[in-house]
Amino acid sequence: MSTPPRVVAALVLERVLARGETLDEALAAQAPRAAERDRPLVQALAYGSLRWLTRLEAQISALTPRNDWRRDPLLRGLLVAGAWEAQGLSTPDHAAVSEAVDAARRLRRGRASGMVNAVLRRLRRDPPALPADEATQYALPAWLVEALRRAWPDDWPGVAERSHAHPPMTLRVNRRQASREAALAALAEQGREADPGTVAPEAVVLRTPCAASELPGLAEGWLTVQDEAAQLAAPLLDPRPGDRVLEACAAPGGKALHILERQPEASLMALDRSSRRLQQVRDNLARGGCEAECRVGDAAEPERWWDGEPFQRILLDAPCTGTGVIRRHPDIKWLRDPADPERMAAVQRALLGALWRLLAPGGRLVYATCSILPAENEAVVADFLARQGDAAPAPAPPAGRPTGAGYQILPGEGGMDGFFYACLERQSA
Ligand SMILES: C[S@@+](CC[C@H](N)C(=O)[O-])C[C@H]1O[C@@H](n2cnc3c(N)ncnc32)[C@H](O)[C@@H]1O
Structure with missing residues (x-):
C-alpha cells in the first residue's frame, strides 16, 4: 500500500x-x-x-x-x-x-x-x-543575507533572488564519442531543444529539463549531467599524456570522468573519504568506459594512502558550504549555520596544505568550491599563496570575476552555478 x-x-x-x-x-x-x-x-x-x-x-x-x-x-x-x-x-x-x-x-x-x-x-x-525583513523577503536565513551583503555589496540582491530560480539542466558531451553539434542534432531528433553552453566547450543546455533516464546518451556514456561551471575544472587542470593526476575529493565522480574523457592517457587516482560515495565514482567511470585507481582515504592525511610518487596535476574540489548551488539544493539554506564558513575554511586550508606536498615541481593544482563566500575561497587561497613561497597563480578559467587569488562565478551568471576556481602552479626549485 x-x-x-x-x-x-x-x-x-x-x-x-x-x-x-x-x-x-x-x-x-x-x-x-x-x-x-x-x-x-x-x-x-x-x-x-x-x-x-x-x-x-x-x-x-x-x-x-x-x-x-x-x-x-x-x-x-x-x-x-x-x-x-x-x-x-x-x-x-x-x-x-x-x-x-x-x-x-x-x-x-x-x-x-x-x-x-x-x-x-x-x-x-x-x-x-x-x-518586510530581508530574510523573509529573500527566503534566506538572516546570517546568510548578511554574509552575502558583506561579500557582494553590489550584487547580493540578484544573487539572493537567483538562488530561488529553477536551474537549467546542463549536459556534458564526451567529445571522443560525439561532437557537440552531433549531440545537439541527436537531442533534436528526440524532440529536445538545446543550446551550446557559453563558456565550457562540451556543454549543452536543455531548454526544458527532463528525467535523466529519458536521455539515451547517459546510459551509453557519451552524455553526463553536469552544470557548466563544474565543467571548467578539467580544462583548467589540463593534464598531459602520462601525467599522474589526483582527484582528491572525487565522489560522485563527475569531474574524474571528465578528466579522463579529455585525457585518457593520464593515470588518475580518485580519492574520497566516503566508501559509499566512492562506489558512485566507480559506477560513473564504468559508464564512461574509463579506468582509475579508486581509493578510500582522507585527503588531509596523505601518509595513509600516498606511495610517495608526486602528481603532476591535483584537483582539490573541496568540501564547502555549497552556497553557490542553493538553487539546486534549497535544503542547504537550512542545514548550514553561521559558523560553517569558518569551520569549512579550516578544513579547506588543511586539505590545501596537505596536498601541495604531493605536487611535482612544475605541476598544477586546481582549487575549486561551489561556495560563494570569500572565507572559503579567496581567503583560503590568498593566505596559502602568502605563506607558500613555491606557489604561483596560473591560468584563469574562461568565466568568473577575478577576486585576487582566484575567480568567482556567482549563481546564475551565464546560467551557471556559483563556483570558485583558483589554479596554482608549483615553481621548480
Ligand atoms: C564537492 S564534493 C566533490 C565532487 C566531485 N569532485 C565531483 O566532481 O563529482 C566533495 C567530496 O569530498 C569528499 N570529502 C570531504 N572531505 C574529504 C577528505 N578529507 N578527504 C577525502 N574526501 C573528502 C566528500 O565525501 C565528497 O564526496
Missing part, C-alpha cells in the same frame, strides 16, 4: 528540518513510499517548501498566533507543504485542502486537523502580507 504524497512530503521535510538530513537523502529514504505517479508531487512539495520556507512560515505564523506547530516537526512539514501547494502549485482548492487534513490524521495529528483546514483555506483565499 502506498502512502499519500502529502504525508510523504511532511516526512521528508521533518527529516531535513528536524534531523538535519539532506533533501537528497530524505527523498531517497521516503519518496519510494509514495505511488510512482505521486512522486513528482512529493518532489515539488519538498523543493518548493524549502525554497520558500521563511515566507511560508511567516504566513502560517500570522494565522496561528500560538505557533504551537513550530514545536512539532511533522505538523510543521505538513503545514509548510500545504502552504506551498496553496500558493505555488495548481492543485484545485478542495482536493489539496482535504488531502492535507487527511494527511494530518494519518500522521496522528488529528487534533490539529481543524487548524490545518482553517490555515490552508485562508492561505488560498486571502494570504496575509509578508513581513
